[in-house]
Amino acid sequence: MADPMRIRAVARDGVVNVKVLMSHEMETGQRKDGAGQLVPAHFIQSVSATHNGKVVLSAQWGPAVSKNPFLEFNFKAGQKGERISVTWVDNKGEQRTDEATIN
Amino acid sequence: MTQPRPLLLVLLFVLGGCATPTELDIAKQAHEVMRASFKETGQATLDRLNQDLAQSACSIPPSTSVNKEIAATIEKENMASIRYPADGKLLGDWKSGERIAQSGVGKQFSDDPKNASGGNCYACHQMSKQEISFGTIGPSLLGFGKLRGNSEAIQRYTYGKIWNAQAYSACSNMPRFGHNGILTEAQIKDLTALLLDPASPVNQ
Amino acid sequence: MTVFRTLAIAGLLLGYAAVTSAQSAVDEIAKYRQQLQDGNPADLWEARGEDVWKQKRGPKGVSLERCDLGLGPGVVTGAYAQLPRYFSDADRVMDLETRLVHCMVTLQGMSLADATKRPFGSGTNRSDFEALAAWITAESRGTKMNVSISHPKEAQAYRLGEKMFYFRGGPHDFACATCHGESGKRIRLQDLPNLTEKAGAQLGYTTWPAYRVSQGELRTFQWRLYDCFRQQRFPELKFTSEASIALTTFLAYNANGAAFNAPAIKR
Structure with missing residues (x-):
């Protein structure tokens, strides 16, 4: 099981700024290990963020995204005290969902 | 490579005039603590902590410079260590020299000793216009051969300087590539060519 | 215009x-x-470090929450800015990692070998020290460095560390001072702090631990010394060895007065 995400969400002037740190190896599938064998690809393929049951961000990712990715985005209409939920799914089908309260 | 020379070390501190007995005690103690704090791994054996004259003399803070007499002794000893190629040819292949200048591997405990070491010249020196990732610990060598020409004397100086930098400048920061067995004779010839060959990127 | x-x-x-x-x-x-700067993955290590600190572990099944980092049992905030320091219960100078090992052994009942089996992490083989150091040092962010050398053993560590800093050895004749003894120098394109001057020592010391983007790992000051010596072509520096503590004392003391600013993020 992957480590939890670190999610920070701050509402200001009707706009919520969300910062997400994900713990993931993000292996490209192009790298070789010490023995010269290819390290199998293992990376996040899709990311979505939900607020009040509504998707506010949906992204398709690939192996070009760095290890331990950082994602920052803004969306309108969120209020202080409400919850934001972020989910990622990787190419092995593993997934993780974490929530945070908007400050 | 280097043998411990405690007598010389003591002599040095006396000659140096900059070391009280307590300074010497601390230096000795630091050496003992270091011996207990490192472990042999791969090619990096504990005898790497044994200092020769140049190493111990150039380890005295706050400066890495030494007085004239010691500097002269270091330069004389190191000059005597330079071995020029038996075939008398000092210039190798500058293209191979460029690869050696780029490579920073070799002699680390994480390196395979079967692989050739690099000279890692670019880590400290600017050498060509196209390589912008160069360090500044040493002087720029851009146009080294263009400025100095390609005479026998310049070739011998260049080869000798790479073989043992401290023959020319005691306490130089530059590794003694030939003296300490980092680079082979052929590799040093290639680097000499890189610096002196009119066709090399150094002289464009 | x-x-x-x-x-x-x-x-x-x-x-x-x-x-x-x-x-x-x-x-x-x-x-x-x-x-x-934004979104430093060191945050992920900090979160795990706080968990490791509070987890009941070892044969005695207790957490590290009673571990004394120098400001009293369990006090973490500001503690790193005063390390290394002399600890009377161990009668020696300890840096953060050495003190953590001490607490794992004395409080949690681990053997020394168990406690120190993974100083540095790699991928999924993660190091508790890197996580703990990330969290503990973050609790000193903004605190002014205030390392003491008033105890004779602290003064001794400082003097030994200074000697080691200038010690030239190995096939390349390198000392710490070879790369870190002059201002305004760089190796390839990497700027090198001059650790013999106040400003350089402060900049260098207060930005470790750091998340290394090139490695995807958080690295501690013990690692910084370990890997510098590797590149100096010295033998392998032992984790929490006396030399590592002495050098850390020398460098940390020279950084006194500067606000601690780590975990940082570096290339």
Whole structure:
């Protein structure tokens, strides 16, 4: 099981700024290990963020995204005290969902 | 490579005039603590902590410079260590020299000793216009051969300087590539060519 | 006016193509570092470190929450800014990692071998020390460095560390001072702090631990010394060895007065 995400969400002037740190190896599938064998690809393929049951961000990712990715985005209409939920799914089908309260 | 020379070390501190007995005690103690704090791994054996004259003399803070007499002794000893190629040819292949200048591997405990070491010249020196990732610990060598020409004397100086930098400048920061067995004779010839060959990127 | 000035500068720059290409590379690297500031993955280590600190572990099944980092049992905030220091219960000078090992052994009942089996992490083989150091050092962010050398053993560690800093050895004749003894130098494009001067020592010391983007790992000061010596072509520095503590004392004391600013993020 992957480590939890670190999610920070701050509402200001009707706009919520969300910062997400994900713990993931993000292996490209192009790298070789010490023995010269290819390290199998293992990376996040899709990311979505939900607020009040509504998707506010949906992204398709690939192996070009760095290890331990950082994602920052803004969306309108969120209020202080409400919850934001972020989910990622990787190419092995593993997934993780974490929530945070908007400050 | 280097043998411990405690007598010389003591002599040095006396000659140096900059070391009280307590300074010497601390230096000795630091050496003992270091011996207990490192472990042999791969090619990096504990005898790497044994200092020769140049190493111990150039380890005295706050400066890495030494007085004239010691500097002269270091330069004389190191000059005597330079071995020029038996075939008398000092210039190798500058293209191979460029690869050696780029490579920073070799002699680390994480390196395979079967692989050739690099000279890692670019880590400290600017050498060509196209390589912008160069360090500044040493002087720029851009146009080294263009400025100095390609005479026998310049070739011998260049080869000798790479073989043992401290023959020319005691306490130089530059590794003694030939003296300490980092680079082979052929590799040093290639680097000499890189610096002196009119066709090399150094002289464009 | 601005347009004219820009053109004039551009003209000037053209005259120094080699110099400016190097300069622009340096500028681009500075920009890259700037972009990295937000969302430092060190946060992930900090979160795990707090968990490790509070988890009941070892044969005695207790947490590290009673561990005394120098400001009293369990006090974490500001503790790193005063390390290394002399601890009377162990009668020696300890840096953070050495003190953590001490607490794992004395409080949690681990064997020394168990406690120290993974000083540095790699991928999924994670190090508790890296996580703990990330969290503990973050609790000193903004605190002024205030390392003491008033105890004779602290003074001794400082003097030994200073000697080691200038100690030239190995096949390359390298000392710490070879790369970190002059101001304004760099290795390849990497700027080198001059650790023999106040400003350089402060900049260098207060930005470790750091998340290394090139490794995807958080690295501690013990690792910094370990890997410097590897590149110096010395033998392998032992984790929490006396030499590592002495050097850390020398460098940390020289950074006194500066606000601690880590975990940082580096190339």
